[in-house]
Amino acid sequence: MNNNVSLITKNPLRTRKDVIELFHQISEPLLAYFSEGSARLHVGDTNAHYGHDIAGMEAFSRVLWGLIPLLAGGGESKLWKIYMEGMKNGTNPNHEEYWGEVHDFDQRLVEMAVFGYALALAPEKIWDPLTNVEKDRLYKWLNQINQKELVPSNWQFFRVLVNIGFASVGLPYDKEKQEESLLKMESYYMGDGWYSDGHNEQQDYYISFAFHFYGLIYAKVMKEKDQKRSREYIDRAVTFSEDYIYWFASDGSALPFGRSLTYRFAQGAFWSALAFADVEVMDWGVVKGLVLRHLRWWMKQPIFTKDGLLTIGYAYPNLMMSENYNAPGSPYWALKTFLVLTLSEDHPFWQSEEKPLPSLEKRKVQKHPRMIICHNEKQDHVFSLTSGQYLKSVHGQNDAKYGKFAYSNQFGFCIQKGIDGLGQGAFDSMLSLSERDGYYRVRKRCEVVKWEKNSLYSLWKPWHDVKVETWLIPINEWWHVRINRIDSYRELDTVEGGFSIPIEKDGVPTVPKVNQEESILQSENGVAVLLTLAGSGIRDMFGERTHTLVKTDPNTNVLYSSPTYIPSLKGSMEKGSVKWFGSAIFSSFGDEDPIPVWEEFPKVDQNEESFHVYYKGNIIYEAKFLK
Template identity: 45%
Template sequence: MQPENITLNNPLKSRNDLQNLANEVLNAVSPFFKKDASRIDLANFTAHYGQEIANMETFSRLLWGVTPLLAGGGEPEHFSFYIQAIKNGTNPDHADYWGEVAPYDQRIVEMAAYGLLLAVAHQPVLAHFNEQEKHNLWQWLKQSENQDIPDNNWHFFPILVQVGFHHCGMPNNAQALENHFAAMESYYLGDGWYSDGPGRPRDYYISMGFHFYGLIYSRLMADVDPQRCKKLRQRAKLFAADFIHFFADDGAAIPFGRSLTYRFAQAAFWSAAAFAGPEVYEPGVVKGIVLRHLRWWLQQPLFDRDGVLSVGYSYPNLIMAEDYNAPGSPYWGLKTMLVLALSEQDAFWQAEEMPLPVRESPHSIPHASQILVHQKHHLWMLTSGQLELNNFVNTEAKYCKFAYSTRYGFTIERGRYGLNHAAPDSMLLLSEKDNYWRGRRECQQVSTADGMIFSRWLPWHDVSIDTWLLPLGDWQVRVHHLKTARELDCAEGGFSLPNRPIPQTQMVQGSCLLTTPTDTSAIYCLSPKSRSAQLVLTPPNSNLLFAERAAVPLLQGELNIGTHLLISATWAGDCDDFEAQSCPQAIISEGVVRLVMGNQSKLLILEKHP
């Protein structure tokens, strides 16, 4: 059922179209506004920080849509409610005061929205505040300056607060700003890439966190901090040359990593690039990325019946939610509305929407240990395993699969017992003959070179696996050199397809091929010891892109104690484009594997790893 209060057929071609969407998304929440309150309660579930803070988060994240409207000369329909809620929430004498923050407090995250509000829309907002109310707001936000926070992208939240103070004339703390920038400098990896803290993943937080806030800073603080602003813009330009590969021609972005419920925040970087103007690409190219992305999202069932954004990815799905995903969390996607702060006369809005430029394929990103492949109607990514130190829900599924896809998404675990629950797509899973499965998680060694990704991982202390991932044309090839001191079962999966319509299945020794009227997903065993074919159906709501049960083509085998070589090739895409005869071949000699497809070849020396 589609919500009546969100215009899903909005063409999203013009500034007015996007302004209408922003207002509709905000107005869908307005029935939950309560008089004299500073929080919004949307649903009967919560996050680890509890319901009161979750409700404060819901209100605060709406400001990522409200602020661009105000900065662009507009005004949200319920402007007076937002003004009064901010006054109440920052007034220590009010019953609905947001309170004093503690170390690692979620409220510090939300303060960034108020920093941007004060920076670009202080005039229409503070015109409604008396001096005491302004002081209350300043005093409440000031708590972020020196509070203990996670050592990651959170450092930008106090920075944006200081930017807001600077622009609205409130006292600011230059040393706090310097301290937070200094902490983040150690995360910089080069070529525009950060990690999300020491030894942390390289995921969408690099785009919608570091660069999004960095670009905002580079525009708003250019007059007082020109050298840093120049550096932030240069890094963003370098990053853009890689990040453009994460977006398909239809606007979809590759689902990968945590916090996917923020949805169209995947394109927030491009809105910040348009806002800050580092000229990463022509305005029409950036405009096309933003608007196609939003149009793609409007085709997904991401709203509840009342038009409220759900928690989930392409559909409501609490199974994939993080511990910190509360009912209002998805409204961080409104960060992509930042382009509404630009006037109609800005180059972004004046430009004709342009398609994506021609991009090389495959495209390697060594700092992120990723390789992007632009197949016809299918964008996919090979990746190493990245360890998320916080061990958020389904970390292995979100970070450690071999491949992720705009077209086929990925499945999440529903349990470790039984292959159907263990999310076998794009994974090599192992069990000790007991049907409890484990796959790649922490990697002892990772490198990306010569168009390949190498990782060494130990699913048990006495089981070592060297894995090479490489694209050959539109095929994905995996080589696993495995040494085990245990008797094991193994299962390796290709990309998953929706099980509706039910795919036709061809299973012979060493290959499994699934075909629907539009799609094909196949996996072939290329190693000397053939594995048997199997079809696995996952539970409903396990794939992030479709709610139906997912059909996964598998290769399954047994491994005795010793050394083994497992090689597979997978393919997925338009069924009309599939050619089984184009499958790569593996030529194996003493310690050497040569992979050949047509006139392409790659040589691997098994005992010589990076």
């Protein structure tokens, strides 16, 4: 193991000094990978849709998200001399490493944002040392962003950051284009602190590490020049924090959901931005704990190469779950969380004693992301029941990242490796349907999504003549219920999966929680796997399906590289029939004996007018159908 990687795992991450040291530990292995003119970083040979040349510029720029806060907070880095040289060459049209003229929707427009950020936060480091000629070149290269089209999404903030950087050093900027981008982003605002990432059905981590992160930087830098908008951004971030805290578990991990998971600990950047903007939304010790526990959790994951470079993947290197815009240097966007390094040692963020998560509701309905989030602090388990999000752009594994019924910080979720069989399909937390040919379809875009009491209802069509209605109903920290009504004009096989559970962790086989013969519990209506790490199971509530354990291919789960077991139920339908499928999904973590909970499960009854879900003899949920 590279010495830096070893030191990262030993870094206690309790103090500002520790976090500064972490930045050095992550960034200094990059010293060997700069181009001759220092304007690019070549940290890998995989590619993205924009090609190797731009990918090298992207890698160069993304490290600045951590380097600039370090410098703005009074720190120093071995990298800075190289960065100044690279920036001068990259913006010089006469140099062979010139970053080039950009086009509409160009990836380099994304990477320009951090230079505006740098001009606003550390002008004495990046701007003042330049000659007049070098200043003019930097300005002209960045000003291209005011002449090009940006994707109608969080990209609009990139122009805003460049222009507030210009304003910070007294340069002219395009006020009309700036206002145009600000108004576009205003049109994405949904209320209650939530944006959509453009006019679409996507409310994922881009809301935290893009919209609010950039909005809080704007609020801090522009608080005197644009008081009204700055106040709005702060108020929205405060409201958003009341929902977003539920995405984090007490061990520091966060809910894996949506795209761009390879940015990893950027999930915690929102909390750093709150501190940067001096927004005292909750006890400073709580905010400090959210940031530091998150970093500690991530630094325990095998996310670095032996040379100390960040990899593409989530909890381990995994190209299969990546998007077409993930180049080797893309993961360094995670360094956004180092924004707290702008804060001096005497700031209340650093002076406060780290505190655990506050007391949270066990169940939180979040209407904008269309989630019911279940929180179990005792088991460090956070899972969401989800319906209705989907991505218009096909970047890779959209069905797995947005369309599943449930997502979990402890079980993760699986992606599809291939189309040959259930092991490659890895259909955890999904209902998959096949025309009896081995090719399966799952939920993609929902045609209808609505809240029904405390459940989440969706209507979706895997084929134009197959209609599926789904109710997702939380019961408690161990159980949730799914009711599916399928109206089909096709002969179908169906497979429904619970949470996937790894066969080994960190290269060590998971030891059964009970003896080997009893680690897989089978009953008339279900199957469960009970291992030391966790327990996962599924029960059929109508008694028509058979249970099975699906063993997935390795590297399909975003948290665990080993194959996983998915407790599953198999069923079938004849052409022109309507069928009800009900399942109770079991999950368990920690030392508590799971067997008594597994044996006392939710039940359901159903007729032509309604269905009722019971647990321990009490009605938990009732749905009446419209005729």
